[in-house]
Amino acid sequence: MDIQQINEVVKSQESHYKEIGRIFNNIKKDATSRKTEKYIAERRSRLTEVFTKASANHSLIEDQEILEEHTYMKSDYFGIIKELYKDAMDYLEQCETKLPTCQQPGVQDLEKVRTTSNSSARMKLQLYRINQLRQNLEKAALAIEDDRSSYHYKTLLETLQKQCDKVEEGHFSICEEENVLEHSYFQDEVFENLKTNYDDIIERLYEKLQQHQTIHKSSDTLEHMLEVYLCWTKHRRIFVEVRPVVITHVI
Structure with a gap:
């Protein structure tokens, strides 16, 4: 530029x-x-x-x-x-x-969701899990901007993947229920939108880990080169300091 x-x-x-x-x-x-x-x-x-x-x-x-x-x-x-x-x-x-308690599940107006007797326990649990995953995705997005350790990024990956597994399991479970397709969970494509965000964050985390591994490999290479150099220097010093022995033959 x-x-x-x-x-x-x-x-x-x-x-x-x-x-x-x-x-x-x-x-x-x-x-x-x-x-x-x-x-x-x-x-x-x-x-x-x-x-x-x-x-x-x-x-x-x-x-x-x-x-x-x-x-x-x-x-x-x-x-x-x-x-x-x-x-x-x-x-x-x-x-x-x-x-208010009735709004706590909270993901993008999910509790314009009609909190009626038709809202199953499965749906309430799913909304809670989605809310937890969404919050952790936001924290992960911030962490990606910082220079964190490889261990931190690996831990984030494991946590997010475990949470997403639970959310997917819950999604397929509630899909089996009757009279739920009119629920705003499906109307607003809450699961699909969250999954898109999740896939993006996971991809960025893997890229961050790859960068760390590249840097680590470079450091290892430099360290190896330094060891070789120091070893060569040490032997060179010995070679230089040792004086040649002159052997005279008595004829």
């Missing part, structure tokens, strides 16, 4: 920061009565959308060596954006815990 394009990307980061701040401030100003499951899901989705754009921009900026001394890098501006995003998401999570 040329300097003009770089400046445009940096400027857009400021816009993303302001947008996250604006959404967060409006959430805090809105009355508690407005903060329904649908409201929370919409704000969470919008915040994640803006933060994803900021993350993509930051990756572009990191590749530009010309910006190493730029105020954007020195001030860790992306770190500031990430912190604001995390604060906003944490606040929404607090709002979610304060919802």
Whole structure:
């Protein structure tokens, strides 16, 4: 990128920061009565959308060596954006815990879901599991932006895969029930949308692990080369220090 394009990307980061701040401030100003499951899901989705754009921009900026001394890098501006995003998401999570009990299953307006006697125990359990998986996917998305250890990413993968297995098992189970296809769970394609997000996060986690393994292999190679060099140096020193023995033959 040329300097003009770089400046445009940096400027857009400021816009993303302001947008996250604006959404967060409006959430805090809105009355508690407005903060329904649908409201929370919409704000969470919008915040994640803006933060994803900021993350993509930051990756572009990191590749530009010309910006190493730029105020954007020195001030860790992306770190500031990430912190604001995390604060906003944490606040929404607090709002979610304060919802009336009948709204607790909460995934994208799931409890416009008619909480009637027709709602089975299986469906309630499925909504709970989906909510837990969704929250962990959001945490994983944040972790991907950080430089965590391979162990951390492997643990995340295992946790998410186990949770997804339970969600899939529950999905196929409730598909067998009668009179459930009119449920908003199916109307809003909750499982399908969550699975799409899950597949994306899992793919990104595998990419992150692969990067770590590549770096680790490079480190191992360098370490091996260093060992070879030191070994050669040691033997070279011995070779140089040993004086040739002159043998004289008596004739």
